[in-house]
Amino acid sequence: MEKEIGIFLCNCGGGIKNIDFDAVREKLVQISDVAFVAVSSALCLEEGKGTIVSTIKDKGVEKVVIAACSPEFTEHTFGEVLEKAGLNRHLLAMANVREQCAWAHQGDVTKKAIQLIKMAVNRARLLQPVQKKELPINKDVLVIGGGFSGLNIALQLSRLGLRATVLEKEAVLGARLGEAESFSSCDMGPMISEVESDDNIEVLTSAQLVRIEGNVGNFSVRIQKAGEEIPRKYGAIVVATGYRTQLMASSEPDSGGKILSQAELCRMLAAQSLEKQPRTVGFIFDFADENSRFPTLATLDNALAAKEKWDSEVYVFCKSVKVDSKGAEKLYREARARGIVFLKCETPPKVLAKNGRVEIQAQDILMGEDTVFACDVLVAEQQILPAEDADILSSLLNVGRDSKGFYQDENVHLYPVALERKGIFVVGGCRGDLDGGRVLSDISSAVMSIYELLSPGKIVVDSEKVKANPQKCVACLTCFRVCPHSAIQLMRAENEKEVAQVADAACDACGICAAICPAKAISFEGYTDEQIVAQIEALGTS
Amino acid sequence: MSKEIVAFCCQHSAYPAADLAGKSGLRYAENVRIIRVPCAGRIDVIHILKAFEKGVAAVLVLGCEEGACHHITGNDRAKERVKYAEMLLKEVGADGGRVKMYNLSPNAPHKFVKILDEVSKKIADEEKQK
Amino acid sequence: MAKPFREILKTKEFIVTAEAGPGKGSNVSKIVEHIELLRDKVHALNVTDNQSSVMRYPSLGVCLLIKEHGGEPILQVTCRDRNRLAIQADLLFAHSRGINNVLCLTGDSIDVGDHKEARQVFDLDSVQLIHLVHTLNSGKDMAGNELDGATDFCIGTSATPSADPIEPQLIKVEKKLKAGVNFIQTQAVYELDELKRFVEFVRKIDEKVKILGGIVPVVGAKMATYMNENVPGIFIPQRIIDELAQAPKGTGVAKGIEIAARMIREIKERKVCDGVHIMFIGREEKVPEILKAAGLL
């Protein structure tokens, strides 16, 4: 049997006391295809790495097993060491004899160490090289949504020299933000003109995405504008479609404009001449969604504005004012200082339109009994909901949404702006009820990720690490349906039959497809069935 | 040495949790054999059955917490497959209870150790009864 | 001897039919009792054919008994258990023994019965069965051969006025009416406006056909929910279930009869349709009480 496996043991500079490395060495040299077993005290340091390279070169081994600390930290560096020694970095199997053996148990663990290393040897024996491959990518970005987030991203990308196309469903940019929800929110005018004058940004209004294929770096899309479909290519896509607000006005008819939305109140505040300034203004918020951010800020902001402009009595019916957005606490304290009355109630107050005024029955917890207030103007609660076409877009992009229908705002691994599909980002309101500060941080992290992804002009990927074997694939589409990253397509290579094909750029190497494939056609180099079962074979031997 | 317990550990959650257990000096049963996998969703029924063919005492599949899977559906699919494996084992008269799925996050070494102690204690009790 | 059902259909009388469910076994004493009890109290007596796909004494057998006891039987034929040869043969036999009212039904599925592994036939369906009876009446069999002795059946069928959705059901009723039927005995009806809507629909297509509203008394709230789940074509509304639930313990049957009688009176007084068909399977002896409570006896 040709001796092709080299084993390096590391006693971590004496840090591993309960493994007898000589005994380990003695046991392992007996394995027929093991060329050598070298014990060293610090493989991760320069000197250790040097010995690995020289030993590999002069012993001419093809596979390397390193028994040391956890691969989580050192697999990458040892991979590079293998490359220096002229070996493919994937021909490395590690045995975690430190954290998961020496440090994890009392007393001598030499036997366990030997078994862990044998498991690694069995796996190493079957390892195959995986080549790196560079894929040219398109550096343009498609921004869906011409609101605050969308325009900001386009501008910042342009400053970084990346071209963006802003796709806006309405006929004009920033359409929805015309009805500013809070009195002090900024004016969009200058930003829109800056976008329209920037030649790095192409604006397509009353246009919609209708088709998308390909994956990160090479999305080819179809955009529908004025009845015809424009084919385009992009390297990354940003979803910035914002949210939709729904007035929670109670069922009573809107009695003569007395029940308003935040935006309507702002317009009243902005209006110079107002024949009768409302003496009492009521706000209801916090009942539909307790930890609402934007409605909280808007209510506090407008309550203060109403106090300052009209010096009216202001009542705020709330459940528990959560001030987790930047500046919210300051606003709340200011409002209290200015004499705005906050009434805490468990259940949403009843709203009745009576004799020209709005009557609110609320069960105030502090006073403990039902109190009735009459206000000239009541600003009803507004619930933040996903945009209407959110489900069409999410099925088009084949990306998931959270329990409330917003894009990915719960997955801790993808937080804050990534989606399960590489190259597609989600920013701002379409991700949930975010306040200004969070939207801005979303924008910058999206811009940074896109810049990092696209600026090199190419993507380096593992070539065919996860591969569907065309001979065995029966095109049953199971992998296509289960892949969480939409990395598998059904392709017809020349005159072959249609088979599944994994896109290396989009594949996130999870192996769900390899496990479920009924024809065992998908191999996942490094974790093939044989390589996993080979580790199991090493059990029960000691 | 009592029979081994195979633990397929997802590299995003269970594997780092195991490392952290070792680093923070927590001790657990020595007959555990950890096999690193890219995601709990990589583990299929055949791997579990092959482990039992080898005569291991128990097989654990340790993945990310519900809803926090790096690959979105990896841990849910693993849970379904463990249930299916349990049924297949019961069909052949083996003890279905010996294959289990647990969810933990990478910063939960104590949970990792608790799981292993719980399983090895259960097996020890069952061995005693036999 | 009771008047032939066909003649009664020609009159303007409020028609009342009932349904007798044969037992499981060759002892016919119980069914004879029911025949004796009901034969002079209703215009005709239906005999179920392996009702709910539960194997029982055959419908044809009980029809002969009814004839012998001077009653007017309505033979029920389903398409589940016999193919087209067997059905035609049975019909010839029935006619030759003076049984000439037939109710053409599709039949319940094998799965709801007690021989769940049997092979179900369904060579024909209820509409095709109606066409078949017409063919036999015209002196030919389904293959077009001449018969030595034609039949002369008065043809009936059933329908489900409270089906949801109702439109497909109405299309099927339309097909039945176009095939030509003399009377319709509907499935259990608990909402008068559903029956009214159904009758209006039928009248638009066929003025002459007699429609009998199906009455299935319910003897308790638990029974009602059971029937809603397991008996095909039964949709007992919540209000009736609540009414039954309020009935004190032990008076379930009486309450069921009271509700049924109330329904019959309403149908009669408001002339919703031409009569009623009372199906009190397993409690045939209670039918006279219903008729009395409804003022028909």
Add this chain to the structure above:
Amino acid sequence: MIIAERKLMEEIKRLVAPFKKVLVAGCGTCVAVCWAGGEKEVGILASQLRLARNAEGNKITVLEATVERQCEKEMVLELKDKVAEVEAVLSLACGAGVQTMAELFEDKPVFPAVNTTFIGKPEKEGLWTEMCGACGDCFLDRTGGVCPVVRCAKGLLNGPCGGTRKGGKCEIDPEKDCAWVLIYRRLEKQGRLALMREYNPPKNYRAVKRPGRIQAVKA
């Protein structure tokens, strides 16, 4: 495609009880697509058999093989050597595959390990529903593309029956749609309800003289 479902283990165990060495043969076409008999299921069944027999202390050797299509003579003959080594064969193919194998290796018992159920399609990943009963006289033109012969529990040509459940569900299973309600909705959408109003005469149930044989034109 043909949909099948793996037999229960105790039935399979009974079939191979008298044997020490068996071959589990998978098929790479229909039964692979419906997760019943592909290479993956071969591995699982083989492993289950070993586990079962180890538990009984009556070891069994199980060879594993999967051919592209078990209803093709030439492909099945690829297993010639492996069949020679064993005492019996467990075929995970549909009925056609099991019988092709049985015909070609008449000296060895060949047992089915799956139940062939129906011709169908995946409703979603992992769930298959019956679509066609191969009745030999296709009726789909009369019903807007919904087959009542197999998708109606009673195979009615003039449906629906009186037993449809609320919401247009089938009499025997609230999970299943009533085929005739589906036909009504489809034809209504196409504005062709007149087709549903037409009477359908009794069907020719002998269109295919069983067992069926079809001789293509000698190319």
